[in-house]
Amino acid sequence: MSMDVLEAFNAHPELAAICGVLENVLPQNGLTNRVYRLEATRGVFFLRLPRPENAGLVDRQAEEQNLALAAKLGLAPPPLFVFPGAGILLTAAVDDVARAPEGVPGLLGDMLARLHGSGAAFAGVLEPEDVYRAQRGFLDPAVELASEIAPLDRAMRDLAREAGKAGTIRRVPVHGDLSPGNCLWTGDRLWLIDWEYSAMADPAWDLAYAILEHGFSEAQEGAFLDAYKDRQAPTGPVPGAGRLEAMKARCDAVSALWALEQVARGRDAGLFLPFARSRRDRALARVRGLI
Structure with a gap:
């Protein structure tokens, strides 16, 4: 189990309230963030934790506002938990297909x-x-x-x-x-x-x-x-x-x-x-x- 994920869950009890008990944590690819696929008793989720070396490079308040608008437009997965102060974002998992469609x-x-x-x-x-x-x-x-x-x-x-x-x-x-x-x-x-x-x-x-x-x-x-x-x-x-x-x-x-x-x-x-x-x-x- 990733220490980064456990620390985030300890600092933010809302994550456990949404996800339930963690069963599996799978790191995902990401150059500027640490991204994890969480398999838990209440579903499957994506958790984003920014890399420490990139702290301060993103306006997280603006991101939160814009993401909410994009989700309302049906363009982005709706956020389930956002904590701009630490750049934490939780969404339901989106399983993309192995091969992009034609066109x-x-x-x-x-x-x-x-x-x-x-x-x-x-x-x-x-x-x-x-x-x-x-x-x-x-x-x-x-x-x-x-x-x-x-x-x-x-x-x-x-x-x-x-x-x-x-x-x-x-x-x-x-x-x-x-x-x-x-x-x-x-x-x-x-x-x-x-x-x-x-x-x-x-x-x-x-x-x-x-x-x-x-x-x-x-x-x-x-x-x-x-x-x-x-x-x-x-x-x-x-x-x-x-x-x-x-x-x-x-x-x-x-x-x-x-x-x-x-x-x-x-x-x-x-x-x-x-x-x-x-x-x-x-x-x-x-x-x-x-x-």
């Missing part, structure tokens, strides 16, 4: 359009430039990584100059982290989990991030965007091709800095440094094609 890009595009067009007022604002600056601030003392970062800094300054020429962007509620691991496919539906980075933002952020993280081919990207546009049209916020390409570069830059943060925090450089370089180089190539 994933279209299904995801439609669901994302539902979120963006919902009119929900999420807490917080996600501005890619602000995210990048915050990450850079953390990495400033990591002088050993300066040469890895310098090309990205130049590219992001170029993109910022181009963005200044654009008009006002209407913000919508976004998930913020649409990686495949946060999209759970059951037999008949899709659930979005991990709303830690949800906020109000340019809809291009979610679109670009989903395309990159799911590795959509050109045809799949077209199906994804067509499904999104079909539900949003004619009045919804559908970003143009240039804006979407620029956002892809920003998303890759943020992902690169996130991986470099992990290296700076002492995590496995052999795992995170190659990832950071691949995302950095892809961002740089995209910026060269835009500027």
Whole structure:
């Protein structure tokens, strides 16, 4: 039995009241959190406990508000217990199928359009430039990584100059982290989990991030965007091709800095440094094609 889980149950008796007696605790995959599948006398649950090294990086009050709204929209599993002060979250278990269904890009595009067009007022604002600056601030003392970062800094300054020429962007509620691991496919539906980075933002952020993280081919990207546009049209916020390409570069830059943060925090450089370089180089190539 995991000591982390036992400590959480001891500190929060509400967990035992909901779950009953623990029978089995199974660790799940997770890069930024410790996630456990709990088999207990009152059902099967997922328990999320943040990693200590990531304390303070997420606005847990905003996450709680946004998750409640997403659950009300039928996009996220309803939370059963939330304790923002410690970042604890308990939901009923969602068993995803081993293989995603056919037509994933279209299904995801439609669901994302539902979120963006919902009119929900999420807490917080996600501005890619602000995210990048915050990450850079953390990495400033990591002088050993300066040469890895310098090309990205130049590219992001170029993109910022181009963005200044654009008009006002209407913000919508976004998930913020649409990686495949946060999209759970059951037999008949899709659930979005991990709303830690949800906020109000340019809809291009979610679109670009989903395309990159799911590795959509050109045809799949077209199906994804067509499904999104079909539900949003004619009045919804559908970003143009240039804006979407620029956002892809920003998303890759943020992902690169996130991986470099992990290296700076002492995590496995052999795992995170190659990832950071691949995302950095892809961002740089995209910026060269835009500027």
